[in-house]
Structures are given as structure tokens and as C-alpha cells.
Amino acid sequence: MSQMSSSQHSQIASVNVTNLVQQFEQRTLFSVDSLTFRQGDVIYLQGDNGTGKSTLMKILAGLLKPTQGKLIATGFDKSAWWHTNSLLGKAVYLHQHPYLFDGSVRYNLTYGLSRRELQQPTISQRLHQAIEMAQLSQLLDHSASNLSGGERQRLAIARAWICQPKLLMLDEPISNMDKHSQKLVLAMINLLKMQGTGLLISSHQTCGLTALCQQHWHINHQKIHTSQHVPNLDTQQDNLAMEPSYVLAK
Numbered sequence: 006m007s008q009m010s011s012s013q014h015s016q017i018a019s020v021n022v023t024n025l026v027q028q029f030e031q032r033t034l035f036s037v038d039s040l041t042f043r044q045g046d047v048i049y050l051q052g053d054n055g056t057g058k059s060t061l062m063k064i065l066a067g068l069l070k071p072t073q074g075k076l077i078a079t080g081f082d083k084s085a086w087w088h089t090n091s092l093l094g095k096a097v098y099l100h101q102h103p104y105l106f107d108g109s110v111r112y113n114l115t116y117g118l119s120r121r122e123l124q125q126p127t128i129s130q131r132l133h134q135a136i137e138m139a140q141l142s143q144l145l146d147h148s149a150s151n152l153s154g155g156e157r158q159r160l161a162i163a164r165a166w167i168c169q170p171k172l173l174m175l176d177e178p179i180s181n182m183d184k185h186s187q188k189l190v191l192a193m194i195n196l197l198k199m200q201g202t203g204l205l206i207s208s209h210q211t212c213g214l215t216a217l218c219q220q221h222w223h224i225n226h227q228k229i230h231t232s233q234h235v236p237n238l239d240t241q242q243d244n245l246a247m248e249p250s251y252v253l254a255k
């Protein structure tokens with residue numbers, strides 16, 4: 006658990022799923038009896054390609070109805086009456102190729118902020134910090150559609166940072182990023198952690214990210230295994246790197 010005040014603890018937000026089974030066309034992707042993602046958790050989600058990491062995140066975000074299972078979100082403000090899906094907007098899912106609006110970087114950062122219950126000075130302060138942290142000041146008036154992949158990711162995380170969701174799921178947040186962007190994003194993720202945002206992070210690059218995590222969810226053999234211990238995955242990767250991948254024919 007990260008640092009949270011006692012008032013935050015009294016209303017910890019969480020998403021819980023029980024008896025979850027996900028299938029696509031008769032193929033079982035994964036199943037688990039019970040899984041809870043809470044504010045303050047920092048979880049590393051591991052799994053080989055195609056095991057269902059993104060699918061699990063979409064289910065927890067209310068974007069995908071699972072084949073079987075019951076989802077409950079607690080500790081959030083009540084959804085507006087016109088929201089037919091009460092899970093949407095609770096645990097926020099950040100896609101590895103984030104969706105951005107047409108318009109400038111500034112527009113993308115500020116869109117929807119005025120409709121939140123935030124005071125103007127708070128909005129301005131968060132906006133300023135986000136621009137600094139993600140080093141977007143030179144790009145504010147650029148069209149978001151012209152940004153590089155790494156810049157798009159930085160913008161998307163900066164936007165999430167401004168909104169400060171209680172639960173945030175980051176799907177491959179540092180994939181295809183150079184070292185500089187990775188450092189900026191890791192710093193932002195660390196700040197979200199310090200502020201008590203629940204984080205569920207998937208990545209194939211373990212360096213730096215796993216060090217931030219305190220729990221481990223592993224999708225393996227169609228099951229989701231949970232542990233309070235994050236294994237030293239860098240060592241596993243180093244071993245892999247030392248194995249000869251092919252033998253040259255003489």
C-alpha cells in the first residue's frame with residue numbers, strides 16, 4: 006500500500022470480480038474465482054502475448070462484459086442516472102495506443118476538466134504540473150494527431166494524471182519509448198502511486214516498472230495467479246538473453 010491519509014482509507018475504491026470466466030469462440034482465455042483491484046494497490050500484470058492482459062483490463066474497466074462473472078465497484082461517487090453501465094469510468098483503462106481527440110495537445114489535456122468537481126486553481130495547478138512532468142510545453146499547440154507514439158503515451162498519462170482517477174490501468178505504458186520518455190513516464194507513474202491511485206500495469210519490459218509494483222498478477226495456463234510478491238523478472242530476462250537463440254549452420 007502506498008501513502009494514503011486516514012480519510013482516504015475510509016472510502017477506498019475498489020473493483021471486485023468473482024467467478025470470472027472469459028472465452029472467445031469457445032476458447033477459454035482465463036478464469037479466476039475472485040480478484041480485487043483496490044486504491045493503493047500497485048500491481049504488475051504479467052502474461053505472454055495473447056494470454057489476455059488487455060482483455061482483463063477492459064473487463065475491469067467495464068468496457069467488455071465477461072463471458073461469466075460478477076463485477077462490483079465500491080467507494081466511487083454514484084454514477085449519474087443516465088449512465089446505463091455503472092462500471093464505466095470507475096477503473097480507467099489506458100490503451101497502449103491511446104485514443105486522442107482531434108485538436109491540439111492543450112485541448113486534449115483540458116477536455117472535460119471544467120465539468121469535473123474541481124476548483125479552477127486546482128485545475129490550473131495540475132495542468133501546469135502535468136505539462137512540466139510530461140515535457141509537453143513545446144508541443145501544446147501542436148495537433149495531437151501529429152505526435153509520435155511516445156509523445157502520445159506521455160500526453161495520455163499526463164491527462165490521466167490531471168484527472169487523478171482512483172484506479173488506473175496502464176497497458177504497456179512504456180512500449181516503444183526511448184529512455185528519456187520512459188524516465189518521464191516512470192516518474193509520473195511513481196507520483197500517481199504516491200498519491201494513492203490504484204495502478205494495474207502490464208508490460209513486457211520489466212526494468213523500472215516492476216520495481217514500483219507491490220503485487221503480481223500472472224496470467225498463465227488460462228488462470229490468473231495472484232501474489233503479494235513481485236518476482237525479480239529482470240533476472241529471468243537476463244537469463245533469457247544469455248540463451249543462444251539459434252545455431253548457425255556450418
Ligand SMILES: Nc1ncnc2c1ncn2[C@@H]1O[C@H](COP(=O)(O)OP(=O)(O)OP(=O)(O)O)[C@@H](O)[C@H]1O
Pocket residue numbers: 029030034052053054055056057058059060061
Ligand atoms: N473481441 C475479441 N474477439 C475474439 N478474440 C479476441 C477479442 N479480443 C481479444 N481476442 C483474443 O484474445 C486473446 C487475448 O488478447 P489480449 O489482447 O487480451 O492479449 P494480451 O495478453 O494483452 O496480448 P499482448 O501481450 O500481445 O498485448 C488474443 O488471442 C486475441 O486475439
